[in-house]
Amino acid sequence: QKEVEQNSGPLSVPEGAIASLNCTYSDRGSQSFFWYRQYSGKSPELIMFIYSNGDKEDGRFTAQLNKASQYVSLLIRDSQPSDSATYLCAAPGRTGRRALTFGSGTRLQVQP
Amino acid sequence: NAGVTQTPKFRILKIGQSMTLQCAQDMNHNYMYWYRQDPGMGLKLIYYSVGAGITDKGEVPNGYNVSRSTTEDFPLRLELAAPSQTSVYFCASSSGGSNQPQHFGDGTRLSIL
Numbered sequence: 680q681k682e683v684e685q686n687s688g689p690l691s692v693p694e695g696a697i698a699s700l701n702c703t704y705s706d707r708g709s710q711s712f713f714w715y716r717q718y719s720g721k722s723p724e725l726i727m728f729i730y731s732n733g734d735k736e737d738g739r740f741t742a743q744l745n746k747a748s749q750y751v752s753l754l755i756r757d758s759q760p761s762d763s764a765t766y767l768c769a770a771p772g773r774t775g776r777r778a779l780t781f782g783s784g785t786r787l788q789v790q791p
Numbered sequence: 792n793a794g795v796t797q798t799p800k801f802r803i804l805k806i807g808q809s810m811t812l813q814c815a816q817d818m819n820h821n822y823m824y825w826y827r828q829d830p831g832m833g834l835k836l837i838y839y840s841v842g843a844g845i846t847d848k849g850e851v852p853n854g855y856n857v858s859r860s861t862t863e864d865f866p867l868r869l870e871l872a873a874p875s876q877t878s879v880y881f882c883a884s885s886s887g888g889s890n891q892p893q894h895f896g897d898g899t900r901l902s903i904l
Contacts, residue, residue: 722896722897723895771890783832
């Protein structure tokens, strides 16, 4: 089982819709989770992090964490074409919690 | 606002050549990381460091070496370049371990021919 798993997509949503991106992780002891956005040819950019069960909102983005089910999700409300990118989920990995393990990413396409 | 700076941005190497990818950060972060990203794939950890003088292997360390003589710099060395090392290399830093976000440089796109 991979440590951090994401559906590779592409996930296609119309402009203005809610995009829902999901991620599962294997380490039950993980305490922190991060979502990065990566545009084609660019470096990953942090957009959200969450430490506690429940929801965390920041503008159009909401991160949801369910530790019992070992999944974390990212909701993007009012999706815009500029949100089209690959979204990477990250959680503590094998390195004794000194580094993050990244999922392979979900490619999001927002159709105008 | 420099953050994490990587040089060079692009490089083409011949098989068997050596080179060093440079990474510097000005945020006084103790933790630094090197990742590689192959087309359409996620990030794979090559090496990381938790402070000056301390380095450790990640998921894919073979063919690479690192050193950390200062807090600011974390160079990655390829000794005998192979086509399998064609990739985009990202350096990142953070103020803590896995409970803190990592800040990435712009990457080095490396082709081995």
